[in-house]
Amino acid sequence: xxxxxxxxxxxxxxxxxxxxxxxxLIREGVPSIMNPDDKGGLELALRLKDQFGANVTVVxxxxxxxxxxxxxxxxxxxxxxxxxxxxxxAGSDTLATSYALAGxxxxxxxxxxxxxxxxxxxxxxxxxxxxxxxxxxxxxSYVADAKLLPNGNLLVHKENEDSVQVLEVEGKCLxxxxxxAFEARYMTVSGIVExxxxxxxxxxxxxxxxxxxxxxxxxxxxxxxxSFPKAMKAPGEVHEVSEEEAVELIVNKxxxxxII
Amino acid sequence: xxFSYSKTEQLFLQMIRSFAENEVKPLAAEVDDQERxxxxxxxxxxxxxIMGIPIPKQYGGQGGTVQMYIMxxxxxxxxxxxxxxxxxxxxxxxxxxxxxNGTEEQKMKYLPKLASGxxxxxxxxxxxxxxxxxxxxxxxxxxxxxxxxxxxTKIFITNASYANVFIVMAMTDKSKGTKGISAFxxxxxxxxxxxxxxxxxxxxxxxxxxxxxxxxCEVPKENLLGPLGKGFTIAMKTLDGGRIGIASQALGIAQGxxxxxxxxxxxxxxFGKAIAQFQNTQFQMADLKTKVEAARLLVRSAAxxxxxxxxxxxxxxxxxxxxxxxxxxxxxKAVQFHGGYGYTREYPVERMMRDAKIxxxxxxxxxxxRMVIAAQLFKK
Numbered sequence: 001x002x003x004x005x006x007x008x009x010x011x012x013x014x015x016x017x018x019x020x021x022x023x024x025l026i027r028e029g030v031p032s033i034m035n036p037d038d039k040g041g042l043e044l045a046l047r048l049k050d051q052f053g054a055n056v057t058v059v060x061x062x063x064x065x066x067x068x069x070x071x072x073x074x075x076x077x078x079x080x081x082x083x084x085x086x087x088x089x090a091g092s093d094t095l096a097t098s099y100a101l102a103g104x105x106x107x108x109x110x111x112x113x114x115x116x117x118x119x120x121x122x123x124x125x126x127x128x129x130x131x132x133x134x135x136x137x138x139x140x141s142y143v144a145d146a147k148l149l150p151n152g153n154l155l156v157h158k159e160n161e162d163s164v165q166v167l168e169v170e171g172k173c174l175x176x177x178x179x180x181a182f183e184a185r186y187m188t189v190s191g192i193v194e195x196x197x198x199x200x201x202x203x204x205x206x207x208x209x210x211x212x213x214x215x216x217x218x219x220x221x222x223x224x225x226x227s228f229p230k231a232m233k234a235p236g237e238v239h240e241v242s243e244e245e246a247v248e249l250i251v252n253k254x255x256x257x258x259i260i
Numbered sequence: 261x262x263f264s265y266s267k268t269e270q271l272f273l274q275m276i277r278s279f280a281e282n283e284v285k286p287l288a289a290e291v292d293d294q295e296r297x298x299x300x301x302x303x304x305x306x307x308x309x310i311m312g313i314p315i316p317k318q319y320g321g322q323g324g325t326v327q328m329y330i331m332x333x334x335x336x337x338x339x340x341x342x343x344x345x346x347x348x349x350x351x352x353x354x355x356x357x358x359x360x361n362g363t364e365e366q367k368m369k370y371l372p373k374l375a376s377g378x379x380x381x382x383x384x385x386x387x388x389x390x391x392x393x394x395x396x397x398x399x400x401x402x403x404x405x406x407x408x409x410x411x412x413t414k415i416f417i418t419n420a421s422y423a424n425v426f427i428v429m430a431m432t433d434k435s436k437g438t439k440g441i442s443a444f445x446x447x448x449x450x451x452x453x454x455x456x457x458x459x460x461x462x463x464x465x466x467x468x469x470x471x472x473x474x475x476x477c478e479v480p481k482e483n484l485l486g487p488l489g490k491g492f493t494i495a496m497k498t499l500d501g502g503r504i505g506i507a508s509q510a511l512g513i514a515q516g517x518x519x520x521x522x523x524x525x526x527x528x529x530x531f532g533k534a535i536a537q538f539q540n541t542q543f544q545m546a547d548l549k550t551k552v553e554a555a556r557l558l559v560r561s562a563a564x565x566x567x568x569x570x571x572x573x574x575x576x577x578x579x580x581x582x583x584x585x586x587x588x589x590x591x592x593k594a595v596q597f598h599g600g601y602g603y604t605r606e607y608p609v610e611r612m613m614r615d616a617k618i619x620x621x622x623x624x625x626x627x628x629x630r631m632v633i634a635a636q637l638f639k640k
Contacts, residue, residue, distance in 0.1 A: 071271055187275040189309030189322040196268050258528055 001054040001148075003045040004105055006115040006128065007038040007073060009066040018227045025121055025227075034069040037116025040179035044146055045114050046077045047182070052148055055079050059104055061089055061097055064202070071195040075187035082108075086204040091217030094122070098130030099219060103208035105135060112154070113174040117142055128176035139174045140167055144181035263557070272328050276335045279308065280343075288340035291466035292611050297422055298466055301343055306377015310347065315355055320372030326501075326566045330508040330559060337512025338519070341615035342466035344512055348505030349418040349467075350374070353623075354381025357427050357498045358445065361486035366445060370425055382423035383502075384414035384446075384472050385495050392628055394429075395438045395492065399474060401430035407481055408444060410474040413456070416622070420470035421455050424448045427498070428472070429491045441491035445483045452477035463614035500573045502623045504566060507559045507579035510587035510619035514552050517587075517594035517612045521545065524598055524607070541597065548590050555583040574636040581629035584619035591616040 011030040019026050034042075045056045058073040060066050061084040070081035084104055092100065105113060113135075115128030125141070132139035144164065145157035158165040159178060187195075205215060213219060239249055254260045265273060283304055291298050305311050313329040315321020329351055337344030355374050358366055373379040390396040399412025410430050417426075426446040433440035446453060456471025486494050522545070525536035535541050558579040565572035591613035595602040602609045620626045 068267075068271070071267070072274070075271060075275070186279055186308055187271065188307075189272070189275075189313055189324055189328070190317070192268060192272045192275060193323050193328075195271060 001048065001052060001112065002108070002110045003048060003054050003056050004108060004110045004113045005038070005042045005045045005056060005058045005073075005078070006101060006113065006131070007042060007058050007060050007069055008035045008116070008119050009033070009060065009062050009069045010035045010119050010121040024224070032065070032068070034072055035116050035119045035121075036179040037118060037120075037177060039116070039184040040182035041114040041116050041175075041177045042073055042076060042078065043182040043184040044143075044175075044177055045112075046185065048112075048146075048148060049077065057082065057108060057110075059101060060084065061092070061100055061104075067200050070200040071198075072187060074195040074198050075191035076185055077188075077191065081198070081200045083200055083202050084205075084208075085202050088205040088215050091220060092215070093220035093222035094124050094126040094130060095221060096215055096217075096219035098127045099134055099214045100205075100208065100210070101127065102131045102134035103210050104203065105131065107208055111172060113137070113172075115174065115176045117176045117178050125176070128174060132174040135174070137172055137174045138169060139176070140169060141176040143175045143177040146175060146177075263560075269328060269331065272324075273331060273335070275308075276310070276332050279304075279310070280335045280339045284336055284343050285339035288342075289605070289608065289611070291340060291342050292463075293465075293605070295460070295465045297468045298340075298343060298346075299422065302346060302377060302380065302422075305347065311350060311377035311380075312355070312371075312375025314351065315359060315371055315375040319359065319367050319375060321355075321375040326504065326563045327560065330504055330563045333505050333508040334512040334515065334556075334559075337509040337615075338516040340466075341509060341513050341612070342464045344509040345418060345464055345467050345506075345618075346380075348502065348509055349383060350381045350423075352502035352505040353383030353418075353498055354423075354425055354427055356501050357383075357443065357485060357494055360497070361443070361490075361494050362445075363482075365482065366485065370445065374425060379424035380419050380422050382417055382419040382426045383498065384417050384426050384428040385499075386414060386416050388413065388415055392625060394495065395441070397429055397431045397441050399428070399430040400434075401432050401442060401444060401479070403432070404478075408479040408484065410444065410446070410452070410477040410479055412474050414472040414474075416459065416469055417472050418467055418469055418622075420472060421458060421468040426472065427485060428474075429495050430474075432488060432491075436489060438492040439489045441495070442488050443485040443491040443494045444479050445485050446474075446477070446479055447483075450477055450479060461618075463611070463616070463618050465614075499623055500576050501566065503576040503580040503629070504559065504562045504572075506619055506623045507555070507562065507576065507583040510580070510583035510616065511552070511555050511559050513612050513616045513619065514548075514555065514583070514587040514590040517591045517609055517616075518545075518548060518552055520607065520609050520612070521594045521597045524601075535597070544593060544597075548586075548593060551582075551586045552590065555579070555586045558582055574633050577624070577629040577632035580619070580624070581626050581633070584616075584626060587616040587619050588613075 009032045012033040017026040048054050049056055056078045057080040058078045059082045118125035140156045140158050142159045144159040147155045149155050154169045156167045309322040312321040313324040314326050317323040333344045333348045358370050374381050402409045428444045428446045432442040452475045454473045456473045459469040525541050526534050528535050562572050562575035562579040565575055594609040595613050598609050601607050
């Protein structure tokens with residue numbers, strides 16, 4: 001089985017700063033990580049590889065510094081890494097990005113494409129589903145579980161807001177997965193030692209079939225009207241306790257935080 | 261000159277830090293409180309390759325560097341010094357002497373299982389009457405034709421009750437002094453070999469520190485490690501390497517106490533403001549931070565020399581001396597910054613203070629490190 005996993009390098013922060021003029025993310029000075037849902041997608045691919053044997057190729061579109069997440073993918077167990085990197089892709093919105101990534105996938109032999117549900121920097125959840133449209137593939141989004149059946153089909157759990165749909169998918173398809181459902185493995189020490197001895201293939205636009213008008217800025221119909229960070233609120237804790245216990249619990253919490 | 265972490269080291273740091281944070285830190289208080297050897301952590305580390313970082317691939321290791329290994333000990337010790345010393349003793353004191361002195365057969369027999377974490381390693385030099393004066397070995401090994409017969413007792417042996425392989429020093433010819441000491445590879449379960457009492461300790465309470473008892477213990481002839489009479493040299497060289505590991509453990513403890521204190525002093529309010537805003541806090545913490553960074557450079561420099569195959573004995577001694585004393589100072593002050601809370605087990609700094617003390621004692625006391633450094637300084 002050949003599996004393609006789409007991964008993206010994102011800034012590791014919840015306090016995203018936005019350029020007030022361009023309306024785009026300021027990436028300088030913010031540590032970068034592999035997008036959590038994408039890492040969950042890689043984990044699913046590696047679990048399928050562990051169980052049934054598979055060739056796992058990670059693909060990404062981004063600037064050259066995205067190299068580090070490709071190395072991380074190697075250290076986790078990916079077999080091949082391709083980074084789409086070309087000035088022609090600059091300014092891509094989700095449509096142009098999915099178009100370019102779909103073009104890359106067409107150049108590869110694959111049975112399954114896995115993407116993360118969404119990236120923590122844009123939160124659009126569009127690139128995976130759009131790729132499926134470009135490629136004419138069936139897609140299942142919000143995947144919380146996926147098993148390979150003896151008949152070669154995939155049995156997929158799709159997590160909806162208030163229900164879980166269990167679907168059997170035939171043939172090539174694209175899944176977008178939830179990080180919470182696939183706790184990613186650690187990189188191994190030997191994987192890390194080898195990660196920089198392997199080749200991350202850097203592909204320019206010339207390596208894929210494309211229509212110039214669908215790439216980069218010109219292929220991006222989305223206009224960002226305004227970007228602003230949402231006010232952050234600390235997540236609350238839910239405790240199911242009696243009234244008396246609740247008083248004690250609250251007092252203890254306040255003491256813990258040195259408020260009282 | 262490049263002081264930065266290489267790309268590989270950065271990737272490794274990312275992995276080991278998240279492993280320490282997610283798998284080791286949550287157990288640290290319990291491991292200390294229950295004096296429990298964290299065997300489940302050792303198994304996880306084995307699977308990820310953390311138990312065999314600097315061992316070449318041909319012997320089942322990960323083919324990593326000494327630098328990576330000491331980074332692992334630092335990051336583990338930052339959250340749990342017990343876990344740090346388990347890896348350090350296993351790697352530096354058991355696998356390293358086999359790798360550096362073993363025959364091809366010995367390496368093939370022991371290293372793959374040790375490097376994968378299937379087996380745990382230990383080292384036996386210290387005896388009731390041979391501590392800093394390690395040459396006073398009373399354990400004996402007698403040539404009985406097809407085997408060696410060992411008699412004697414070793415004490416304070418890290419990992420002992422969980423270890424499968426022990427590097428043991430014993431006197432093979434008393435008349436020759438230190439040149440009559442030889443090294444042996446002893447396996448758990450060998451006839452006449454047993455584990456004695458477990459020590460109840462002040463710190464690193466989860467590490468299994470026990471006696472080793474040899475009563476007409478039968479060790480196969482081929483388990484002599486290195487040449488006959490070279491045991492003392494092997495032990496001293498092993499300890500040179502081990503000291504880089506313990507220096508890293510001390511560094512990790514110091515860094516962990518710094519982390520906790522920065523967090524606490526920013527939260528804790530007295531006289532209407534966070535105590536981190538007081539200049540006394542800032543100046544003291546600035547001094548401690550400077551010492552921690554100085555210790556890190558000493559440790560990395562000693563590890564770099566070992567990686568490069570350069571002599572590193574005084575470097576390891578300086579790294580251990582300085583890092584251990586820094587750990588003791590930082591943790592003691594960390595408790596002070598935490599005030600009454602710091603003295604309770606609600607916060608980890610009291611444990612870190614108890615853990616720090618041993619780094620000034622084992623694998624050569626701070627006094628021994630000064631002897632090593634001075635001996636080099638006044639040579640010729």
